[in-house]
Amino acid sequence: MQALMMDMPLLVSNLLRHAARHFPDVEIVSRRVEGDLHRYTYKDCHARAARLADALTRRGVHVGDRIATLAWNGYRHMEIYYAVAGMGGVIHTVNPRLHPEQIAWIVNHANDQYLSFDLTFLPIVEAIAALCPNVRGWIAMCDRDRLPASAKVPNLLCYEDVLAEGDDRYVWPELDERSACGLCYTSGTTGNPKGALYSHRSTTLHAYAAALPDAMGCSARDSILPVVPMFHVNAWGLPYIAPLTGAKLVFPGPALDGKSIYELLESERVTYSAGVPTVWQGLLAYVASNGLKFSTFRRTVIGGSACPPAMIRTFQDQYDVEVIHAWGMTELSPLGTLSRLQNKHLDLPEADRQKVLEKQGHVIYGIDMKIVGDARNDLPWDGKTYGDLLVRGPWVVKEYFKGEGGDPLEYDGEGRGWFPTGDVATIDADGYMQITDRSKDVIKSGGEWISSIDLENLAVAHPAVAQAAVIGIAHPKWDERPLLVVVKKPGAEVTKDELIRFYDGKIAKWWTPDDVQFVEAIPLGATGKILKTKLRETFKDYRLPGV
Secondary structure, eight states, rough: OOOOOOOOOHHHHHHHHHHHHHSSTEEEEEETTTTOEEEEEEHHHHHHHHHHHHHHTTTOOOTTTHHHHHHHSHHHHHHHHHHHHHOOEEEEETTTTTHHHHHHHHHHHHTSEEEOOOOHHHHHHHGGGOOOTTTEEEHHHHHHGGGOOTTSSSTEEEEHHHHTOOOTHHHHOOTTTTSSEEEEEOOOOOOOOOOEEEEEEHHHHHHHHHTTTTTTTOEEEEEEEOOOOOOTTGGHHHHHHHHHHHHEEEOOOOSSHHHHHHHHHTTTTTTTTEHHHHHHHHHHHHHHHHOOOOOSSOOOEEEOOOOOOOHHHHHHHHHOOOEEEEEEGGSSSSEEEEOOOGGGGTTOOHHOOOHEEEEEEEOOOTOOOEOOOOOOOOOOOSOOOOEEEEEEOTTTSSGGGGGGOOOEEEEEETOOOEEEEEEEEOOOTSSSSEEETTTTOOEEEETTTEHHHHHHHHHTSSEEEEEEEEEEEEEEEEEEEEEEEEEEEETTOOOOHHHHTTTTEEEEEEESEEOOOEOOOOOTTSSSBBBBBHHHHTTTOOTTTTT
């Protein structure tokens, strides 16, 4: 017997329509490329998104067509998110931090019909336009009086002119909820990037789950500043979560330095934010050097790479800001786990509660996970046993765009598909997961694993260390031994021996790095993660002392 309930598809357009109808006056504030602040409401955003959807339809954009962006977090980018997905197209957010040749490859692979860009990225567009013959128009996200003249960009259009071609009475079509609405490519640290193609259903379910109290915990009482870029896995879902909950949105634009972020936090009474650890390093340094505090800022999600425990403690102890440690991937839309305390943890000593919060956390409903050994057998959840992390769920990819790489899933004895994350992790008896390494970065010494992440987190707790990375170096007896690579804080001094002694009593003795190398900078990828492939290349001829 079928249930007697309305059959309403889960569509992205309904999220913005909900906000415009039930939170019409809630603000969306954007710092623009021009430097000024732009303000309008969800009602305004919905009307302009509808107008843009109509304009693109009149220009011959069809259901399933990809429309790309090279853009910062801002109101026009938000409009494109909803206009393209709402009309049945696919919003393809391109990471501008990639090399131009790689960007051109991605645009061509996706067969993007139009590409919208902030003026910051005009040099990238000029570099790739001739390499992307299938792009029908390049839309500069600016007013008419700021439209640049560029002989290198054919079919250069002004965003506001395109918008004016549409009608805001446009009616959102009722699409199949399993149809595609978004496309994000992996960062492609090895080989060409692969695309994760999200559906309306997966995106809506992800927003629902991410907004839950023990996940991101967003509400209509929040003023949310997504520091994580909208080109980094859809700003972790915040452009969908905020309209769902009715939260105020504050977009930082291109200014992601500590001073600029602090000013927005204060002026817009931001309560909540999200970003990668490298961004928060800049904010904390600015606040500390100027003796500042936060007036309203109380919670931030930190992910993208492991958050050093020292950063969690600094936020909590010095500034009364709760850090929600999170883990996810492009292939997970991206959220998989977040670390929030349960009732059973509340009476634990502070140090024990802190250990829980330092883990990547507990799954949110919709995600299942497990760890497996080399023989792909399930491993125990004891918080000690390391294994390859596998996940499954309704917002986890089952294959990559255009079938690149074949079937990525592993199948269990019941025929269920699991996505191999490439992470090595432990899971404790309460279901809290902790990443110990990427499978390609784990250091195997004498047949045992050493967690490079644990060694890095301890190193950055030293007051003289700004950044740290650990890689494995070949050793004739132990196969590999850890090398610590360090960037010192400006004006700080520390020696190799001091750093090695800093590990005493904190880890097993045999985990201690064999040597320390000081560098001016550690290479970071397009999403702020340490590029250990480049570090290994830099130190490929390095020999450990005594070897």
